[in-house]
Amino acid sequence: MPLPIAPLLGFLSDNLTKRRSVMPMSSRKTTRWAAGLDIPAGGETVLYTGLMYQIIPALTSSEKTMSLVQDSWVGQLLSFGRTVNRFVNLTSFMPPADRQEQKRYDQYLRNIVQLLRKAGVTEFGYLYGSELYTGALVRDLGVDDAFEQHARKVHKMLDRQGVRRVITVDPHTTDMLRNVYPKLVPGYNLEVKSYLEVLRESEARPKNRLESEAVIHDSCLYARYLDTVEQPRRLLEKAGVTARDPEFSGKMTFCCGGPVESLFPDKAGEIAGRRIKQLAEAGNDVVTMCPICLHNLEKAASGNGVSVRDISELLLQAYGG
Amino acid sequence: MARVNTDFIDEVRRSDGFDATACMHCGQCTAICPMGLDLLPRRLFFYVGAGLEDKVIENLETIFSCLLCRLCEENCPRDVHIAEDVRFLRNYINRKVHKLARI
Numbered sequence: 301m302p303l304p305i306a307p308l309l310g311f312l313s314d315n316l317t318k319r320r321s322v323m324p325m326s327s328r329k330t331t332r333w334a335a336g337l338d339i340p341a342g343g344e345t346v347l348y349t350g351l352m353y354q355i356i357p358a359l360t361s362s363e364k365t366m367s368l369v370q371d372s373w374v375g376q377l378l379s380f381g382r383t384v385n386r387f388v389n390l391t392s393f394m395p396p397a398d399r400q401e402q403k404r405y406d407q408y409l410r411n412i413v414q415l416l417r418k419a420g421v422t423e424f425g426y427l428y429g430s431e432l433y434t435g436a437l438v439r440d441l442g443v444d445d446a447f448e449q450h451a452r453k454v455h456k457m458l459d460r461q462g463v464r465r466v467i468t469v470d471p472h473t474t475d476m477l478r479n480v481y482p483k484l485v486p487g488y489n490l491e492v493k494s495y496l497e498v499l500r501e502s503e504a505r506p507k508n509r510l511e512s513e514a515v516i517h518d519s520c521l522y523a524r525y526l527d528t529v530e531q532p533r534r535l536l537e538k539a540g541v542t543a544r545d546p547e548f549s550g551k552m553t554f555c556c557g558g559p560v561e562s563l564f565p566d567k568a569g570e571i572a573g574r575r576i577k578q579l580a581e582a583g584n585d586v587v588t589m590c591p592i593c594l595h596n597l598e599k600a601a602s603g604n605g606v607s608v609r610d611i612s613e614l615l616l617q618a619y620g621g
Numbered sequence: 622m623a624r625v626n627t628d629f630i631d632e633v634r635r636s637d638g639f640d641a642t643a644c645m646h647c648g649q650c651t652a653i654c655p656m657g658l659d660l661l662p663r664r665l666f667f668y669v670g671a672g673l674e675d676k677v678i679e680n681l682e683t684i685f686s687c688l689l690c691r692l693c694e695e696n697c698p699r700d701v702h703i704a705e706d707v708r709f710l711r712n713y714i715n716r717k718v719h720k721l722a723r724i
Binding site: 313555 | 713714719720
């Protein structure tokens with residue numbers, strides 16, 4: 301039985317409207333990755349995580365819940381769940397995220413801060429608990445009212461904080477802040493660059509040459525929405541990593557399946573499985589640059605002898621020194 | 622017998638969120654779709670153009686299965702914004718069928 305679409309959409313958009321995220325999490329959990337890094341609070345230029353790397357480990361636990369929902373009578377109760385969720389945060393009753401997984405995803409954000417600093421980009425702050433999710437999933441699912449209302453909230457927050465420029469860490473947040481928000485929010489005028497673009501433009505010099513190979517999985521959004529294909533390749537090449545392209549790559553990259561995960565987990569798994577096969581034909585060491593791609597491809601790769609890594613990990617080995 | 626809904630046609634024409642007028646139904650999008658859905662997006666646009674709202678709603682699951690990955694757009698000889706058109710239909714269904722309009 302497929303997931304009941306309408307109640308699930310209602311559930312996600314209610315969460316966005318009332319709790320400002322599709323997957324409400326405490327700010328303690330969303331900001332602890334930054335502990336000890338001494339990133340200044342706020343400023344005209346900020347690193348904007350959009351909560352994407354922090355949400356993934358929580359999503360893993362909710363997927364377990366959802367696959368129960370999908371296969372059983374519990375699905376019938378979800379419409380009731382939506383009503384309850386308006387008053388009680390049902391997400392907080394989901395099984396807690398695995399601590400090791402949370403630490404691993406937090407580490408990717410720490411890698412990015414270190415990479416920027418090593419490249420001489422030091423003048424940026426972080427909004428800590430004020431930072432908001434952009435609402436990308438709710439927009440993708442076509443719940444435009446809830447999304448537009450949320451986008452205005454995000455803009456208001458950025459405006460109040462005096463932010464002029466943002467450095468993003470994932471393609472979904474980059475697309476929302478660079479391509480989508482300007483069309484919706486009057487007076488929106490923010491310069492948005494992903495950390496991969498910032499690193500490419502910087503004087504980043506590798507301290508170690510890695511002399512290895514990696515298969516690049518381009519994110520659909522980076523490749524086709526944001527024209528970011530060359531930057532990760534150049535950064536890897538400079539570090540002595542030979543970039544291997546799979547059958548579908550660059551502008552013609554193949555989706556990881558992630559976008560349909562929330563409604564059709566089985567279909568998402570099928571697409572991820574096909575993508576892993578294509579990637580494995582080009583090599584066993586795969587790098588991704590989007591937390592959703594990373595998560596989906598890792599799941600599909602388990603037991604296939606393919607390792608999937610976030611590009612920040614590889615770059616830090618070379619540029620971190 | 623297919624039922625033509627003129628209100629549906631009017632709403633689509635008035636909107637700046639849906640525009641598949643350049644589509645010549647060549648089918649390259651369908652051939653390359655990772656989801657392998659034979660409906661998407663060529664026939665879907667035909668239903669919309671003809672005002673066959675029932676047919677569109679009947680294919681609700683397919684419309685929500687699109688990855689919005691834009692692989693089809695990369696190949697489209699007429700530069701149709703296919704993913705944005707699909708997103709428009711999701712929003713239409715959310716308002717008309719799922720009743721998610723007001724919050």
